[in-house]
Amino acid sequence: MTSAILTDIEGTTSSISFVRDVLFPYARRALPGFVAGHGQDPEVRRWLDAVAVEIGGACQDQLIVETLQGWIDQDRKHSALKALQGMVWEAGYRNADFTAPIYRDAAEALQRWHDLELPLYVYSSGSVPAQKLFFGHSDAGDLTGLFSGWYDTEVGGKRDPASYTRIAGSIGVAPHSILFLSDVVEELDAARAAGLHTVLVDRPEDYPHPRLEDAAHGHTRVTGFQEIALPR
Structure with missing residues (x-):
């Protein structure tokens, strides 16, 4: 029986293109001014150092700043970059420079599972503050109240089975009672190795070439949240 659902964001609840085409360029442009204005704030200084x-x-x-901009161009998953991007994005969200797009089927399923009192958790390479901003300023409204917890790479890499073991321990349920949703096969492989149930979200909007048979690595494949059947 499913006791909790753990979901990725980019390519799963939301489009890959938003992060790549909106958030990353915004952070790249805004970083110099942000560091100039806030570089001595203790939390900002911590990550700059x-x-x-x-x-x-x-x-x-x-x-x-130039190093951070280079890391953005490389899509590097670094804790300092993620934290500083989150601070920059906070200003963008609060200034309504953009809102986060959530796939309608994802928003509806998350609300439905929450109404069934099924705990929902996020695990993303983006920092926890950035995750909360994303769901707090979505085009479906403020969805942060649907979630019971948030995890980023501070808990470990998403392709490391030990990360999922730690998350299960933090949630307080057996790994086999957690359903993990992601668009990245290698993340799903790691979660399955830790004992979690898995679903590959293979949206045609993000993946024009379906990942079928061997490409799905044996994971249950769906093209949207409306197709997800919870393990019993």
């Missing part, structure tokens, strides 16, 4: 250590020690903020 973490980047400085990685690239060789004490350096000018301009070099740190």
